[in-house]
Amino acid sequence: MQPFTYARAESEEAAIRAVSAGGRGTRFLAGGTTLYDLMKLGAETPERLVDISALPGLSGFETAGPRELVFGAGARMSDVAADPRLVRDYPVLSEALWKAASQQLRNMASLGGNLLQRTRCAYFRNGEPFACNKRVPGSGCAAREGIDRGHAVLGGSEACIATYPGDWAVALLALDAAVDVAGPNGARTIPLEALHREPGATPEVETTLARDEMILRVRVPATPLGRASTYHKIRDRESYAFALASAAVALRMEGEVVREARIALGGLATRPWRAREAERELAGRRLTPEAARAAGDAALRGARPGHHNAFRIELGARTVADALLIARQRA
Amino acid sequence: MDRTPDEPSDTPGAVSRRPLMIGAALAAAPLAPPGIAAPARAQDAGDGRLRVNLTVNGEARQLSLDPRASLLDTLREGLALTGAKKGCDHGQCGACTVHLDGRRVASCLTLAVQADGRAVTTIEGVAREDDELHPMQQAFIDHDALQCGYCTPGQIMAAIALVREGRAGSAEEIREYMSGNLCRCGAYAGILAAIQDAAPKMRGA
Numbered sequence: 001m002q003p004f005t006y007a008r009a010e011s012e013e014a015a016i017r018a019v020s021a022g023g024r025g026t027r028f029l030a031g032g033t034t035l036y037d038l039m040k041l042g043a044e045t046p047e048r049l050v051d052i053s054a055l056p057g058l059s060g061f062e063t064a065g066p067r068e069l070v071f072g073a074g075a076r077m078s079d080v081a082a083d084p085r086l087v088r089d090y091p092v093l094s095e096a097l098w099k100a101a102s103q104q105l106r107n108m109a110s111l112g113g114n115l116l117q118r119t120r121c122a123y124f125r126n127g128e129p130f131a132c133n134k135r136v137p138g139s140g141c142a143a144r145e146g147i148d149r150g151h152a153v154l155g156g157s158e159a160c161i162a163t164y165p166g167d168w169a170v171a172l173l174a175l176d177a178a179v180d181v182a183g184p185n186g187a188r189t190i191p192l193e194a195l196h197r198e199p200g201a202t203p204e205v206e207t208t209l210a211r212d213e214m215i216l217r218v219r220v221p222a223t224p225l226g227r228a229s230t231y232h233k234i235r236d237r238e239s240y241a242f243a244l245a246s247a248a249v250a251l252r253m254e255g256e257v258v259r260e261a262r263i264a265l266g267g268l269a270t271r272p273w274r275a276r277e278a279e280r281e282l283a284g285r286r287l288t289p290e291a292a293r294a295a296g297d298a299a300l301r302g303a304r305p306g307h308h309n310a311f312r313i314e315l316g317a318r319t320v321a322d323a324l325l326i327a328r329q330r331a
Numbered sequence: 332m333d334r335t336p337d338e339p340s341d342t343p344g345a346v347s348r349r350p351l352m353i354g355a356a357l358a359a360a361p362l363a364p365p366g367i368a369a370p371a372r373a374q375d376a377g378d379g380r381l382r383v384n385l386t387v388n389g390e391a392r393q394l395s396l397d398p399r400a401s402l403l404d405t406l407r408e409g410l411a412l413t414g415a416k417k418g419c420d421h422g423q424c425g426a427c428t429v430h431l432d433g434r435r436v437a438s439c440l441t442l443a444v445q446a447d448g449r450a451v452t453t454i455e456g457v458a459r460e461d462d463e464l465h466p467m468q469q470a471f472i473d474h475d476a477l478q479c480g481y482c483t484p485g486q487i488m489a490a491i492a493l494v495r496e497g498r499a500g501s502a503e504e505i506r507e508y509m510s511g512n513l514c515r516c517g518a519y520a521g522i523l524a525a526i527q528d529a530a531p532k533m534r535g536a
Contacts, residue, residue, distance in 0.1 A: 001399050003379060003397075003398075003399065004398060004399070005379065005398065006381060006398040006442070006444050008447075029442075029445075032440060032441065032442055032445065033422060033437075033440050036401075036440055036441075036442060037421055037422060037440055039399075040420065040421065049398070051444075051445060053445060078434075098507075101511070102422075102425065102437075102510055102511020102512075103435060103489070103492070103493070103496070103498075103508050103511055104422070104425060104428055104435050104436050104437045104489065104511045105422055105437060105440070105511065107431075107434045107435060107436050108436050108437065108440065108441065238506075238510075239506070239507050239510035240510035240511055
């Protein structure tokens with residue numbers, strides 16, 4: 001592993017100053033479950049780490065507010081997943097957290113860091129002799145002619161079809177969340193929907209954050225849709241695996257009729273993927289199994305299979321349909 | 332990792348430095364380059380090692396560490412506590428599970444310097460002082476919850492934490508909250524039985 005220097009920040013401001021002044025090789029370090037893992041693989045090669053994991057101002061969260069839920073970026077996934085109000089009133093958020101990783105990793109990983117988790121594409125993780133535009137820009141994409149079983153069917157480009165692996169961001173996207181970030185030039189708020197990028201010609205640029213901008217907190221508008229919600233995650237094994245397909249859904253029902261639906265997809269796209277067309281088509285309809293399936297098909301409309309992943313288009317549509325029927329039971 | 336952690340820093344000649352704090356006061360010094368000047372100064376005297384204080388199984392330990400060292404390598408190579416095992420070294424198998432401030436973590440993905448000032452419990456530290464096995468250890472023996480045994484220290488550390496988290500309510504819940512610990516011998520049935528057996532004994536303990 002490439003040598004690096006390590007320093008622990010005492011405040012958000014000091015951390016931002018240090019990362020900003022340190023230049024390209026300087027990075028924030030939170031739980032480390034992604035960054036340290038990728039450093040062992042040589043996929044990340046920072047020269048200076050600024051540890052923000054012990055900053056007390058980032059670790060809290062508040063789920064009781066009348067207008068919004070607020071999650072400090074440093075809060076641990078395990079603590080937030082077990083919050084009783086979240087379990088009761090926003091199951092989509094709790095499930096997205098406890099169905100991710102293992103309890104060991106959820107005890108380490110932060111909510112802000114989880115949003116920035118990098119792809120599990122094996123060509124990206126392993127590098128040479130395989131080409132990866134995300135790892136070495138301009139080198140090519142081994143996945144396009146390789147084993148693409150887990151790769152994206154939505155949002156890919158010629159340069160990259162790596163799947164965004166996270167769950168939490170998908171659930172947040174369905175609930176119109178936003179992140180407050182701060183950098184050397186001040187603070188701003190980014191809608192979750194604008195945080196992640198499709199790869200296009202520059203797959204190494206994964207978010208709209210500047211290198212020296214830090215996520216301070218995640219905010220979710222309080223909504224009665226939270227109760228009739230679920231994060232449905234389909235994996236190769238029942239637990240502790242990344243999604244082959246997942247769906248975050250939330251519903252506002254009037255009897256049997258859908259008044260409002262929120263649908264976001266995970267495990268299928270190069271970024272957290274909102275399925276607005278499916279939402280629009282479902283609104284005003286009775287939520288029958290047939291309507292749920294039609295919404296699933298609408299959510300996957302435009303999906304493009306590679307060599308080994310076509311089954312995940314059908315799987316994705318069924319996952320959305322099942323998620324809608326699960327959420328309806330909670331309305 | 333191409334370097335292993337050093338011996339405890341009471342070894343003669345060891346460089347001893349605590350992980351440097353980047354503070355607002357420090358960064359506010361008018362002529363200093365903000366923030367990042369500090370770590371550069373902290374490491375220019377030696378080979379970049381940092382002084383780290385850990386409480387391991389109740390005992391205070393002081394180490395001089397390469398910042399790259401994982402907590403797992405530090406325990407195994409620096410402190411000769413080889414109970415926690417290196418399976419995948421990427422947080423995927425659970426063999427390295429230890430408790431950090433009472434919570435289970437993957438020690439292979441924990442930078443040892445991030446554990447500075449914190450308490451670590453390993454499998455070597457769970458038996459009672461009179462050497463009586465922890466109820467979870469005894470239950471693993473009673474239920475044949477292992478074959479080769481390589482994953483067992485991690486399984487037991489995860490299982491003890493699971494009971495304390497209140498996640499031993501049903502077989503389904505135990506399976507879910509033990510899913511971060513793989514057993515390639517397939518002793519899962521015995522592991523489940525052992526946890527169900529030990530959970531009430533831990534509450535009584």
